[in-house]
């Protein structure tokens with residue numbers, strides 16, 4: 001369990017389409033400013049890297065200023081800076097890393113280049129206190145779906161399994177597109193599913209009980225596409241709410257089953273869910289029920305902290321600072337493929 005520190009940490013996030021600046025003191029959230037370029041990508045049905053990079057450039061300094069104003073502190077009072085070093089879009093990461101280096105050099109403060117995935121897990125501590133060790137983390141975002149064994153957030157994470165093809169969020173985005181719902185697909189599918197019957201269509205649950213901690217969502221996405229095509233070919237209307245609910249049920253069923261199995265297999269009784277898909281209402285409900293039945297304590301941050309933000313980066317930076325971990329060398333590089341096991345960019 002990491003003991004919360006007392007330093008004031010600024011966190012900067014720019015790995016995808018959200019420009020985030022957050023401020024924490026220990027595990028206390030002081031400010032969380034997020035500017036999203038999602039509207040600029042919507043008509044392309046996915047994030048356009050160059051558009052995201054340019055939007056980060058424009059939004060970065062205003063986001064930091066907004067966070068400082070929210071917290072009622074000045075830059076000089078900041079004790080350390082943390083920034084997402086990877087994984088993510090190379091050009092987008094570069095904007096945040098360069099901004100953070102400029103702030104750190106100008107202020108003479110330590111700089112931590114941190115792992116975005118570990119930061120997703122860390123943020124839960126702002127709401128539920130220090131993460132007990134060991135814990136299993138189900139990390140489900142637009143780019144990743146993994147089960148992790150977390151012994152120490154500041155340096156000891158092991159991957160138990162991950163998706164062998166699409167990430168869960170990617171499946172949401174692709175299914176939304178073929179249902180004519182907007183990008184990103186998670187929120188509109190979540191909303192449509194509330195009006196639908198989750199038992200209407202039995203979509204496949206790939207790798208459901210295969211004894212691994214790996215996932216596969218590409219077959220599910222294809223099954224939805226084939227089902228919709230067959231309806232259309234027969235001249236029938238597509239029942240969007242039922243398809244959304246049935247698809248969502250398949251995703252939540254597999255994610256929660258595998259997460260509980262991973263806890264039981266590793267003898268761990270704490271599960272934390274994080275990443276954008278962690279905002280999903282059905283995933284949260286089903287996880288709560290299954291964890292309770294299995295005697296597992298579940299922690300899920302509120303939806304606004306599941307999706308990308310600067311506070312999560314600040315939280316991990318705060319833990320590194322409190323643990324006395326030396327900061328990254330100023331020459332560290334953004335790494336679009338930073339593995340989840342590398343919490344700190346060297």
Ligand code: KG4
Pocket residue numbers: 016140141142143144168169170172173184185186187190275276277278279280281306307308
């Ligand atoms: O963690 P995140 O904000 O960015 C990445 O690191 O990828 O996750 C974004 C993903 C998107 O694929 C989005 O569709 C999904 O999270 N998402 C959701 C919900 N809100 C966001 N998926 C399901 N249900 C939601 N309510």
Ligand code: ZN
Pocket residue numbers: 116120141142275276307308
């Ligand atoms: Zn993320």
